[in-house]
Amino acid sequence: MAKAARDNSKAIQRLRGVKLRPTRQRVELAGLLFKGEDRHVTAESLHEEVTSLGLRISLATVYNTLHQFTHAGLLRQVIVDAARGYFDTNTGDHQHFFLEDEGALIDIPGDQITVAGVPVPPAGLAVDRVDVVVRVRRA
Amino acid sequence: MAKAARDNSKAIQRLRGVKLRPTRQRVELAGLLFKGEDRHVTAESLHEEVTSLGLRISLATVYNTLHQFTHAGLLRQVIVDAARGYFDTNTGDHQHFFLEDEGALIDIPGDQITVAGVPVPPAGLAVDRVDVVVRVRRA
DNA sequence: CATATAGTTTAGAGTTATTCTAAACTATTG
DNA sequence: CAATAGTTTAGAATAACTCTAAACTATATG
Numbered sequence: 001m002a003k004a005a006r007d008n009s010k011a012i013q014r015l016r017g018v019k020l021r022p023t024r025q026r027v028e029l030a031g032l033l034f035k036g037e038d039r040h041v042t043a044e045s046l047h048e049e050v051t052s053l054g055l056r057i058s059l060a061t062v063y064n065t066l067h068q069f070t071h072a073g074l075l076r077q078v079i080v081d082a083a084r085g086y087f088d089t090n091t092g093d094h095q096h097f098f099l100e101d102e103g104a105l106i107d108i109p110g111d112q113i114t115v116a117g118v119p120v121p122p123a124g125l126a127v128d129r130v131d132v133v134v135r136v137r138r139a
Numbered sequence: 140m141a142k143a144a145r146d147n148s149k150a151i152q153r154l155r156g157v158k159l160r161p162t163r164q165r166v167e168l169a170g171l172l173f174k175g176e177d178r179h180v181t182a183e184s185l186h187e188e189v190t191s192l193g194l195r196i197s198l199a200t201v202y203n204t205l206h207q208f209t210h211a212g213l214l215r216q217v218i219v220d221a222a223r224g225y226f227d228t229n230t231g232d233h234q235h236f237f238l239e240d241e242g243a244l245i246d247i248p249g250d251q252i253t254v255a256g257v258p259v260p261p262a263g264l265a266v267d268r269v270d271v272v273v274r275v276r277r278a
Numbered sequence: 279c280a281t282a283t284a285g286t287t288t289a290g291a292g293t294t295a296t297t298c299t300a301a302a303c304t305a306t307t308g
Numbered sequence: 309c310a311a312t313a314g315t316t317t318a319g320a321a322t323a324a325c326t327c328t329a330a331a332c333t334a335t336a337t338g
Contacts, residue, residue, distance in 0.1 A: 063297075
């Protein structure tokens with residue numbers, strides 16, 4: 001029954017669930033990231049968002065937290081751009097459109113794309129993940 | 140009938156073919172890149188190779204040249220690692236294994252992998268390329 | 279074939295994204 | 309509520325590029 005807009009109890013639960021101490025910074029970031037629909041952020045974009053909301057979290061902490069969340073399975077890193085790292089709140093099976101002109105990502109549900117014919121990896125190696133990136137630009 | 144080992148006439152032909160002046164640096168780099176089988180290089184790795192052969196090409200020129208070759212269609216850039224850019228001498232239709240432990244790439248022939256169900260891109264956008272990266276690590 | 283010129287190369291400075299470091303801070307435990 | 313183990317932070321450091329302006333060179337031209 002707490003005020004919905006600032007209710008961080010879900011974020012705290014989520015952090016406890018993955019054994020991360022619910023510090024003020026982690027709670028605020030988790031609150032932003034997991035509040036609504038799936039999101040794609042970069043460390044800089046998230047830091048700007050945080051700052052524009054009047055919250056105070058250092059950029060280093062944003063980087064640390066994004067990586068901790070990723071290791072904990074709360075986020076997934078998407079590699080589409082050599083210049084910048086993206087983090088995706090959707091950790092399920094899915095793929096991406098990457099809009100090269102504006103550096104934006106759009107999810108493609110995992111049941112929509114099928115990849116067939118992936119060869120057996122060289123001896124001693126196991127497939128970790130198969131990433132599909134559909135690069136699009138202005139027609 | 141020139142000495143095979145240092146015969147750069149093919150490299151020069153190739154450069155002329157894409158309207159790039161065959162400077163000493165470009166000829167030497169093209170010679171290394173297109174001499175034999177397909178290769179995957181980073182700017183740093185190629186620069187080290189060049190240097191270890193006693194050739195003298197600045198790192199800036201290696202970067203410039205890799206990009207020029209890419210624009211000319213002689214190379215293709217592969218994005219698999221947030222930290223580093225890879226260039227592939229195989230510009231045809233194909234995909235990659237990425238060995239995460241050692242940062243190496245292995246080609247997967249284009250006729251082996253099939254991607255089905257790619258959705259129509261959002262209005263005004265056209266598919267540029269569909270990249271598949273099979274990330275593998277020690278089993 | 280000498281030379282003008284447009285294109286190229288380079289060292290080194292600059293930039294950008296990210297990581298490191300060591301000191302200050304804080305959530306949890308007893 | 310103090311001890312302590314884990315966190316955060318500013319600022320320095322790093323890594324991978326990119327830029328700049330001056331020196332150089334392939335090619336066209338007289």
